[in-house]
Amino acid sequence: MMSLTKNVRTSLAVGTTAVMAMALASCGGGGGSASGDCEPATKVAIAYQPGLGYASLLIAKQEKTVEKALPDVDVTWQEMNSGSAIRDGIVGGNLQVGAGGIGPFLVGLDAGVDWKVLSGLNNMSLYLNTMDSSITNLEDLEGAGSIAMPAPDSIQAVVLRKGAEEELGDAKALDSQIVSMGHPDGVQALIGGQIAAHLTSPPFQAQEIDEGATKLLDSYQLFDEHTFNSIFTKTDFAECNPKVVEELVTVVADANAMLTDEPAQAAKVLSEEMGIPAAEVEEQVTSEDVAFVNTPTGFATFAEFMESIGMIQEVPETGDMFFDTEATADAS
Amino acid sequence: MTTLQRDQDLSVPRDDGKVRTSRKTWGSLPTGPRRALLLLALVAIWQAYVSISGVNPLLISSPWDVAKALVEGFVEGRLLDATLITLRILLLSMLIGMVIAAVMTTLATWTRIGEDILVLLTSILNPLPSIAILPLAILWFGLNTTALTVVIANAVIWPIAINVSMGFRTVNPTLLAVGRNIGLSGWRLVRDVLVPAALPHTISGLKTGWAFGWRTIIAAELVFGVAGGKGGLGFFINDARYFLRTPEIFAGLVTIALIGIALDLVFSYVEKKTVVKWGMKSGT
Numbered sequence: 001m002m003s004l005t006k007n008v009r010t011s012l013a014v015g016t017t018a019v020m021a022m023a024l025a026s027c028g029g030g031g032g033s034a035s036g037d038c039e040p041a042t043k044v045a046i047a048y049q050p051g052l053g054y055a056s057l058l059i060a061k062q063e064k065t066v067e068k069a070l071p072d073v074d075v076t077w078q079e080m081n082s083g084s085a086i087r088d089g090i091v092g093g094n095l096q097v098g099a100g101g102i103g104p105f106l107v108g109l110d111a112g113v114d115w116k117v118l119s120g121l122n123n124m125s126l127y128l129n130t131m132d133s134s135i136t137n138l139e140d141l142e143g144a145g146s147i148a149m150p151a152p153d154s155i156q157a158v159v160l161r162k163g164a165e166e167e168l169g170d171a172k173a174l175d176s177q178i179v180s181m182g183h184p185d186g187v188q189a190l191i192g193g194q195i196a197a198h199l200t201s202p203p204f205q206a207q208e209i210d211e212g213a214t215k216l217l218d219s220y221q222l223f224d225e226h227t228f229n230s231i232f233t234k235t236d237f238a239e240c241n242p243k244v245v246e247e248l249v250t251v252v253a254d255a256n257a258m259l260t261d262e263p264a265q266a267a268k269v270l271s272e273e274m275g276i277p278a279a280e281v282e283e284q285v286t287s288e289d290v291a292f293v294n295t296p297t298g299f300a301t302f303a304e305f306m307e308s309i310g311m312i313q314e315v316p317e318t319g320d321m322f323f324d325t326e327a328t329a330d331a332s
Numbered sequence: 333m334t335t336l337q338r339d340q341d342l343s344v345p346r347d348d349g350k351v352r353t354s355r356k357t358w359g360s361l362p363t364g365p366r367r368a369l370l371l372l373a374l375v376a377i378w379q380a381y382v383s384i385s386g387v388n389p390l391l392i393s394s395p396w397d398v399a400k401a402l403v404e405g406f407v408e409g410r411l412l413d414a415t416l417i418t419l420r421i422l423l424l425s426m427l428i429g430m431v432i433a434a435v436m437t438t439l440a441t442w443t444r445i446g447e448d449i450l451v452l453l454t455s456i457l458n459p460l461p462s463i464a465i466l467p468l469a470i471l472w473f474g475l476n477t478t479a480l481t482v483v484i485a486n487a488v489i490w491p492i493a494i495n496v497s498m499g500f501r502t503v504n505p506t507l508l509a510v511g512r513n514i515g516l517s518g519w520r521l522v523r524d525v526l527v528p529a530a531l532p533h534t535i536s537g538l539k540t541g542w543a544f545g546w547r548t549i550i551a552a553e554l555v556f557g558v559a560g561g562k563g564g565l566g567f568f569i570n571d572a573r574y575f576l577r578t579p580e581i582f583a584g585l586v587t588i589a590l591i592g593i594a595l596d597l598v599f600s601y602v603e604k605k606t607v608v609k610w611g612m613k614s615g616t
Contacts, residue, residue, distance in 0.1 A: 088573070107576060
């Protein structure tokens with residue numbers, strides 16, 4: 001009789017163990033790649049988001065400069081809606097290189113994602129826009145409806161909290177009004193009157209202003225000139241793939257040089273990728289609060305503010321935020 | 333099979349009572365300990381996997397971390413608030429859904445046109461996953477609790493309505509005839525004969541309705557944190573994901589499961605005290 005019990009128990013245990021192990025192995029498997037043995041990657045997936053903030057990457061994608069520089073690597077491009085989604089992809093091992101704002105990068109670094117910035121993509125000012133003429137400052141906005149942005153950890157959320165701290169005395173005063181939306185959806189929602197305000201990025205903020213929106217906040221006034229987006233990857237990937245890293249930094253630098261020196265040419269390339277007339281893109285690219293520079297700026301300023309309001313636990317050392325590349329010599 | 337064979341051989345010389353007393357099989361343990369043991373085993377495997385495999389803790393948290401997040405979440409109140417918000421919206425929507433379902437099924441029992449309307453609406457709207465109307469609800473009502481309530485009410489109305497009207501239609505004709513004989517009609521016939529007779533179906537309708545509503549509200553909250561941003565459990569999970577607090581994601585999931593189990597127990601208790609006791613349904 002005891003043998004029956006034991007048998008049932010053992011087989012149950014073995015069965016569940018096997019099933020659990022298989023299930024767990026299949027979902028955890030992606031993350032553990034390239035930790036011990038160091039084989040250069042044959043596939044590199046690069047993720048970016050919609051908008052002008054990724055112009056340097058869009059040009060590289062359109063001109064296939066990464067593919068040409070790395071003929072042995074299978075390069076794929078993926079557009080995603082928020083830095084958080086990209087971070088999930090990198091943590092899960094499906095993406096190797098991501099581009100995004102300072103917010104998701106610092107939140108990830110603070111939570112223990114072992115990654116650093118390869119290069120800045122650009123400096124851009126981010127606006128908080130409203131279509132409601134009765135809202136003229138953050139005090140009016142408080143309790144007036146939803147405020148859309150890509151995610152509650154995005155750089156836009158940091159900007160909103162800084163604004164709330166300065167104007168309302170409480171960084172979290174508007175937190176309860178935040179809703180997560182991709183930039184294009186947010187534009188639709190703002191123009192359609194679904195939300196009270198939208199904290200977005202170029203070219204979306206300019207489109208909204210063309211539709212009659214007014215600007216409530218400007219991130220340059222809160223943080224001075226700062227990096228909007230940068231590209232980052234995990235340190236183990238960078239160690240195993242120095243060539244990929246080097247080429248990516250060069251490709252971004254070349255694209256940024258084109259955007260700065262030949263905006264008309266760059267606008268033509270971008271207009272195909274973004275579906276906006278070239279003249280309009282050129283106007284945006286040459287706007288005064290947009291600069292395509294490779295040196296990351298303002299990370300420490302953002303980190304200090306994020307630490308002060310508890311979005312991250314501690315301000316990282318400069319060496320923990322940036323790889324030593326050509327672009328990051330004067331990073332801050 | 334061989335084990336069973338041996339058991340039978342061994343049992344031959346013994347008398348029945350002896351076999352029964354010595355038969356300490358898995359199945360002879362009471363349900364509670366049996367399932368608790370399995371749960372413990374699962375948690376142990378989970379902990380072992382996390383400790384041994386060296387999996388990235390951002391992907392899978394250990395049960396210990398999850399337990400800590402769960403306790404902290406309830407002590408600090410963030411997880412508790414989220415749970416209460418979700419439950420409040422769910423209860424409100426269920427109440428609305430139940431009233432609408434009750435009105436519709438009563439009308440359907442009274443009049444032929446009411447029945448046609450009910451059949452038509454349930455056949456159109458029941459197969460539609462309720463979460464599918466969320467975008468429309470957001471357009472109509474905005475990003476607020478109203479949109480959520482409408483979506484969830486829609487999720488619960490149809491299963492309840494279908495079950496209750498099925499209950500009404502399958503009421504023993506003799507009971508109905510007796511009711512009519514003693515002069516009941518209209519509302520009193522519904523209240524005194526149809527409703528109690530249809531109770532087993534009503535309860536299972538409520539059970540299905542609650543299950544639909546529960547799944548829908550979590551899904552809807554994942555799509556957008558309820559405006560007024562004090563979001564419910566779905567929002568809690570999503571927020572934890574945004575800030576890479578993986579143990580909190582698990583803690584949210586555990587809470588959802590626990591509430592599911594608790595409500596199932598409530599329904600079982602109600603069934604035991606009513607329809608099972610009245611002999612209308614066998615106990616489970």
